[in-house]
Amino acid sequence: MRETGRRELVRLGANESAFGPSPKAVAAMTAELPRLSWYGDPESLDLRDALAEKHGCAPSEIVVGAGIDDLMGLVVRAFVAPGEPALMVRGTYPTFLYHVVGYGGTAVYGSYRDDGRPDIEELAAIARRAVPRVVYFANPDNPSGDFVSRDEMQRFYDALPHDSLLLLDEAYADFVDDSDLLPPVFEDRLIRLRTFSKAYGMAGARIGYALSTESNIRTFGKIRLQYGINRNAQIGALAALQDDAFTEYVVAETARAREAYYGLARELGAPCIESRTNFVCVGMESAQRATRVMDELLLRGVWVRKPGAPPLDSYIRVSAGTEPMRGAFAQALRAVLASPRTSLS
Numbered sequence: 214m215r216e217t218g219r220r221e222l223v224r225l226g227a228n229e230s231a232f233g234p235s236p237k238a239v240a241a242m243t244a245e246l247p248r249l250s251w252y253g254d255p256e257s258l259d260l261r262d263a264l265a266e267k268h269g270c271a272p273s274e275i276v277v278g279a280g281i282d283d284l285m286g287l288v289v290r291a292f293v294a295p296g297e298p299a300l301m302v303r304g305t306y307p308t309f310l311y312h313v314v315g316y317g318g319t320a321v322y323g324s325y326r327d328d329g330r331p332d333i334e335e336l337a338a339i340a341r342r343a344v345p346r347v348v349y350f351a352n353p354d355n356p357s358g359d360f361v362s363r364d365e366m367q368r369f370y371d372a373l374p375h376d377s378l379l380l381l382d383e384a385y386a387d388f389v390d391d392s393d394l395l396p397p398v399f400e401d402r403l404i405r406l407r408t409f410s411k412a413y414g415m416a417g418a419r420i421g422y423a424l425s426t427e428s429n430i431r432t433f434g435k436i437r438l439q440y441g442i443n444r445n446a447q448i449g450a451l452a453a454l455q456d457d458a459f460t461e462y463v464v465a466e467t468a469r470a471r472e473a474y475y476g477l478a479r480e481l482g483a484p485c486i487e488s489r490t491n492f493v494c495v496g497m498e499s500a501q502r503a504t505r506v507m508d509e510l511l512l513r514g515v516w517v518r519k520p521g522a523p524p525l526d527s528y529i530r531v532s533a534g535t536e537p538m539r540g541a542f543a544q545a546l547r548a549v550l551a552s553p554r555t556s557l558s
């Protein structure tokens with residue numbers, strides 16, 4: 214906003230929910246605001262009870278954190294000693310890498326295939342060779358939006374060395390049917406991460422959780438901040454969980470937004486990657502042109518972002534917007550691509 218001198222942008226750059234949090238979550242948080250002088254429950258008991266019911270597990274198999282980004286730091290601190298390897302796809306969601314570097318681990322990389330999908334066969338092969346302490350994988354993936362099916366995921370998990378832990382980032386799992394996800398297995402070498410930031414529209418509240426064995430959860434309990442979770446976020450998350458109708462509405466609207474972006478890409482002759490998330494990557498032929506298109510969109514008041522690493526760096530990534538936001542994006546993109554400097558060949 215400062216760069217453009219605008220006071221408002223069409224925010225389609227950070228995969229935030231354009232549909233907001235549940236009105237019931239807002240009401241519950243608003244009603245509790247006068248009690249902001251209290252610390253939150255350090256054990257998040259009510260929220261963990263509700264989450265345990267949702268996932269058919271015990272509250273002792275859940276730890277609540279200040280979002281997935283926070284929880285990934287706990288995983289690295291708990292399991293990756295300085296100098297030890299941790300594996301991820303180069304160019305995937307970056308926070309895990311930041312923690313690995315920050316805590317002195319050694320990053321080992323797999324890659325995306327030319328079609329933009331993470332190469333999970335290569336990733337498993339590297340894991341068998343390097344035996345990393347942690348293998349990080351986002352499914353659905355960010356920034357590609359790609360989704361690895363339940364069967365493929367099961368084969369991948371089975372192919373990993375038993376001394377490696379799979380850190381499965383499921384930030385976008387709420388946009389996928391449960392029957393398409395890896396079944397709820399609770400084993401020491403599997404940690405799954407979930408968040409209220411995406412489908413639940415509460416990114417600014419900073420709250421998410423990890424699902425794993427009681428033993429792993431106990432380990433996180435030793436190193437996490439006792440009062441690290443915003444009390445109001447605990448209250449909002451609990452209310453959001455109880456508003457299924459709203460979540461279903463968000464998921465349906467998000468699917469509609471993806472279809473609108475696919476349609477726009479077809480109209481403009483641009484390729485896109487099929488997405489199971491709340492964003493779509495639209496191909497701009499080269500990294501240079503993608504950057505230019507992103508910059509030109511910003512000058513027109515539309516904020517999108519683009520992946521940084523090849524082969525996805527030739528795409529722009531646009532988050533699911535409301536209908537007016539989608540319209541503003543479409544209009545701006547058509548105008549940008551009609552100008553000779555940024556037209557597609």
Ligand SMILES: *Cc1c(COP(=O)(O)O)cnc(C)c1O
Pocket residue numbers: 228279280281282283306351354355382384407408409410416419420421
């Ligand atoms: C948005 C996102 C996150 C961040 O989640 P928070 O709970 O807000 O920290 C983590 N992983 C992926 C893949 C994401 O896209």
